Amino acid sequence: MKLSNKTVHTLKKDFPIFKNNPGLIYLDNAATSQKPKQVIDVLKKFYEKEYANVHRGVYRLSSNATELYLKSKEIIAEFIGAKPEEIIYTRNTTESLNLLSYTLPSIINATNKKRDEIVLTEMEHHSNLIPWQQLAKRGGWKLKFIKLKGYELDMEDFKKKVSKKTAVVALCHVSNSLGTINPVQEIIKIAKEKGALTVIDAAQSVPHMKVDVLKVGADFLAFSGHKMMAPTGIGVLYGKKQLLEKMQPFMFGGEMIKKVTLNSATWADLPAKFEAGTPHIAGAIGLGEAINYIKKIGIENIEEWEKKLLDYTLEKIKDIKGIKIYNSGKNSSGILSFNLEGIHPHDVASLLDEQGIAIRAGHHCNMPLMKILGVPGTCRISFYLYNTFEDIDALISTLKKIKDKFKK
Ligand SMILES: *Cc1c(COP(=O)(O)O)cnc(C)c1O
Numbered sequence: 001m002k003l004s005n006k007t008v009h010t011l012k013k014d015f016p017i018f019k020n021n022p023g024l025i026y027l028d029n030a031a032t033s034q035k036p037k038q039v040i041d042v043l044k045k046f047y048e049k050e051y052a053n054v055h056r057g058v059y060r061l062s063s064n065a066t067e068l069y070l071k072s073k074e075i076i077a078e079f080i081g082a083k084p085e086e087i088i089y090t091r092n093t094t095e096s097l098n099l100l101s102y103t104l105p106s107i108i109n110a111t112n113k114k115r116d117e118i119v120l121t122e123m124e125h126h127s128n129l130i131p132w133q134q135l136a137k138r139g140g141w142k143l144k145f146i147k148l149k150g151y152e153l154d155m156e157d158f159k160k161k162v163s164k165k166t167a168v169v170a171l172c173h174v175s176n177s178l179g180t181i182n183p184v185q186e187i188i189k190i191a192k193e194k195g196a197l198t199v200i201d202a203a204q205s206v207p208h209m210k211v212d213v214l215k216v217g218a219d220f221l222a223f224s225g226h227k228m229m230a231p232t233g234i235g236v237l238y239g240k241k242q243l244l245e246k247m248q249p250f251m252f253g254g255e256m257i258k259k260v261t262l263n264s265a266t267w268a269d270l271p272a273k274f275e276a277g278t279p280h281i282a283g284a285i286g287l288g289e290a291i292n293y294i295k296k297i298g299i300e301n302i303e304e305w306e307k308k309l310l311d312y313t314l315e316k317i318k319d320i321k322g323i324k325i326y327n328s329g330k331n332s333s334g335i336l337s338f339n340l341e342g343i344h345p346h347d348v349a350s351l352l353d354e355q356g357i358a359i360r361a362g363h364h365c366n367m368p369l370m371k372i373l374g375v376p377g378t379c380r381i382s383f384y385l386y387n388t389f390e391d392i393d394a395l396i397s398t399l400k401k402i403k404d405k406f407k408k
Contacts (some may be wrong), residue, residue: 001297003305005389011297012386014038023356025391030176030204030335030382031360032226035290039229042289046282054281055255069281072288073271076236079291080221081212086244088237088274089284093203094127096222096237097170099250099274100199101131105141106248108167108197115167119196121146121153121182122372123175126365128201132170146171148372151178151328158187166196173205173216177366177380179310179327179335181205188217197243203227207294208333208384209303213238225283230290234283237274244270251276297385306334306383309392313381316396320403326378334383337364340399343406345379351402357395 001007012018014036017026026034046068052061054069070084077084090096108115118132122145136143144166147157153171162169169191174181188198200218205211207228213221220243225234239247249256249267253276258266267273294302313336317323322341340348349361362377363370370377381395 001301003297003301003385008305008386008388012388014293015386016040018386021356025355025357025394027357027359027381027383027387027391027395029227029384029387030364030380032232033207033229033384034386035229035231036293038293039231039286039289043231043282043286046285051282053278065281068285068288069279072284075288075291079295080206080238081214082238083241085270086238086241088239088244088271089279090222090235090237091233091280092224092226092235093125093201093222094235096220096235097128097199097201098131099237100170100220100222101135103247103250104168104197105135107243107246115165115196116140117142117144117163117165117167119144119146119158119161119166119169119191121171122148123153123178123180123366123369124170124172125176125201125203126367127203128170128172128199129368132168141167148369151175151326152180152331153182153187155183155186159190162191162194162196164194166191166194168197168199170199170201172201172203173211174202174208174333174335175366175369176204176335177326177337177364177369177378179332179337179382181209181331181333184216184218192217204333204335208299208306210299219243225287225290228287228290229293230287231280231283233280234287236287241270244274249273249276253277302385303333305385306387309383309387309389310334310336312389313392313395316392317399320396320399322403323399326373334387335380336382337378337380339375339378340403340406343402345377348379348399348402351405352395352398355394355398357391357398359395 015034017034052065054066073084073087077087144161147154173184191198198218200221202221202223206223219240221238223236226232256268256273256276258268324339326337345361360380
C-alpha cells in the first residue's frame with residue numbers, strides 16, 4: 001500500500017493511543033513506537049486463550065504456544081532474510097550487543113591472538129559503546145573510533161583505522177541522533193577484507209527500511225521489538241549460523257542445555273543455546289504480528305513515506321530564525337535533531353508538550369556525540385508510519401510561537 005497523507009490518516013485509526021489521547025502528536029518514534037490494535041489483540045488473545053510455557057509441556061496448550069513462538073521466529077527470519085535458527089531472542093538491542101561483547105572474544109581468541117582492536121564510531125548509542133568499553137576494561141582489547149565528517153562518517157578515517165589488527169567493527173546502521181544512514185555495505189566489505197567480525201546496531205533501520213542481512217553482509221545484527229510496534233522486552237540478535245555455533249553461551253540455565261550432570265553440561269543446538277530460561281513468549285508472538293502489520297503495508301512504502309515527511313519538515317523548518325539543524329539533508333532516515341538558538345532543548349520540549357506534541361530532548365544516549373557537536377543536547381523529532389503532514393505543520397507553528405515568546 002502506497003502511503004499518502006490520506007491513507008496515513010486511515011492507518012492511524014489502528015492505533016488506540018491516538019483515540020485515547022485526542023490531539024496527541026507523537027514525534028518520538030526513535031525512542032519507542034506506538035502499537036496497533038492488531039498487535040494488542042494478539043497479546044490479549046494469547047494471554048486469555050492460549051497461554052502456556054513453551055518447550056516444556058506435552059499437553060496441547062503448551063505445544064500450541066510453542067508453535068506460535070517458533071512461528072514468530074520464522075516471520076522475523078523471513079523479514080530480514082535470515083534462517084530461523086539464526087534469530088536469537090533477547091530483551092532488546094542493548095542485551096543483544098552485551099551478549100556479543102561477552103561471547104565474541106571466545107571466537108576471536110581462537111582464530112588470531114594479535115587481533116585486539118575494536119573499531120566503533122563517534123556516533124554510537126551508549127548501547128553500542130559501553131559494552132565494548134567494559135570489554136576493553138576487562139583487558140586485552142583496544143577501542144578505536146571512526147570520526148565524523150559533518151554529520152556522516154569519515155570513510156577515509158575508517159580506512160585508516162581498520163587493519164589486520166581489527167577484531168570487530170561495530171556500528172549503527174542509522175544514527176539515532178543524526179538520522180544518518182551509514183554506508184554499512186561498503187564498511188562491512190572493507191572490514192571483511194581485513195578479516196574482522198562485523199556487528200550492526202540496526203535499532204533504527206530494521207523498523208524503517210528494508211534490511212536484508214545477506215545484502216548488508218554483517219556477521220551480527222541487533223534490533224528491538226518495541227521500536228517496530230511490538231511490545232517492550234523482546235529484541236533480536238541475528239548471527240551467522242556458523243559463527244553462533246562456535247560461540248560460547250552468554251547466559252546459563254534451563255532450556256539452553258543438551259545434557260547436564262552435577263558437575264558439567266553440554267549446550268543445546270541453535271538458537272536455544274542462547275536463550276536460557278523462559279523467554280518473553282507473548283513478546284515474541286507480538287513481534288511476529290507487528291512484522292505482519294509492517295508487511296501488509298510494505299516496508300518500502302513506510303521508508304518512502306518517512307522520507308517525504310523528512311523532506312517536508314526540512315523545507316518548512318528552515319524558515320524558523322535561529323534554528324540549527326543537525327542533519328545532512330541527504331542519506332538520512334526520518335530522524336531530525338535541532339536546537340532553537342538561546343533556548344534550552346528541555347524548555348522547547350516542555351513548551352511543545354503543552355500543545356500535545358511529544359518530542360525528545362537531551363543527549364539521546366549519545367553523550368560523546370553531543371560533545372563533538374558542542375551542545376549539551378538537542379531536540380529530536382522522529383517519524384513512523386502514522387505521522388502526517390498536519391503533525392509537522394503543528395510542530396512548525398508551535399516552534400515559531402516558542403521562538404517569538406523567548407524574543408520578548
Ligand atoms: C534505541 C537504540 C538502542 C537501544 O535500544 P534498546 O531497545 O533500548 O535496547 C541502541 N542503538 C540505537 C541506534 C538505538 O536507537
